[in-house]
Amino acid sequence: MxxxxxxxxxxxxxxxxxxxxxxxxxxxxxNNVTIEVNSRLKQHSPQFKTNVRISFSNIKLYNDRVLLSYHVYDSRDAKILWEGARVPFTIDNSGKGSLTVDINLNSLLPADKLKYAKLKFDFVDENNAYWFSRNNDILLKSDTIILDQSLSSKFIGTLTGVLEDSPISFSINVIIFLLAIYSLVRLRKSGIL
Missing domain, CATH: 1.20.5 (Single alpha-helices involved in coiled-coils or other helix-helix interfaces)
Incomplete structure (x- = not known):
């Protein structure tokens, strides 16, 4: 018993x-909210455009005064800028939306902070006066964009950017460059140069 x-x-x-x-x-x-970046997560210029996809699992969290913004941090995740530009957006009946955001960190950050920075998107609800990232009842997931303006990173970023954006043009330029070198070597061996 x-x-x-x-x-x-x-x-x-x-x-x-x-x-x-x-x-x-x-x-x-x-109460999941997701901000997904559909363009490069690594940027080499403080002025760029980025495509963003938004997803609300609970549409009640959205109102016409919820705006997209961003925070900027340094390499040690210390806050450099709490509030970037506020951008309006809309979502459809399924809670999804997308937009292109123009970001210009030159006008917002001092020059010494532009060498390396992390940009993370957030939402601000102006009706209810809160940031989604600070609300414990909301799980916000956001991609992070890295701004890296070191010389090696800019060089590699430029090459990969051209290769990703227009691989045919890049390939044609490489072939022309190699043919030019080959021609110069042949001309030098023949004694013309």
Missing amino acids: IIMIRRTILLISVFFIFSSFAGTVWGSTS
């Missing part, structure tokens, strides 16, 4: 623990 009572208490305890845990896990996913 004592074993039956212990088993019943144990089962009831497990049920309540599971119910409370499952409720917090399932409840928290209903």
Whole structure:
């Protein structure tokens, strides 16, 4: 009889623990908000355009005064700029939206902070006066854009950017460059140069 009572208490305890845990896990996913960057996550100029996709799992979090903005951090994640430009956007009935954002960090940051910075998007709800990243009831996921203006990073970024944006033009330029070198070497060997 004592074993039956212990088993019943144990089962009831497990049920309540599971119910409370499952409720917090399932409840928290209903307030997911995602900001996904569809363009390069590594930038080499402080002025650029980026394509952003937005997804609200709970449409009730959105109103016409929710605006997209961003925060800027240094390499150690120390805040450089809390609030970038606020940009309006719209979402469809499924909670999804997309937009292109023009970012110019030259006008917002001192020159010494432009060598390396991290830009992370966030939403601000002007109706209810809060940032989504600071609201514990909302799980905000956002891609981070890295601004790296070191010489090697700019060089590699330029090459990969041209290769990604127009691989045919890049290939033709490489072939022409190699043919020009080959021609110069042949001309030099023949004694003309």
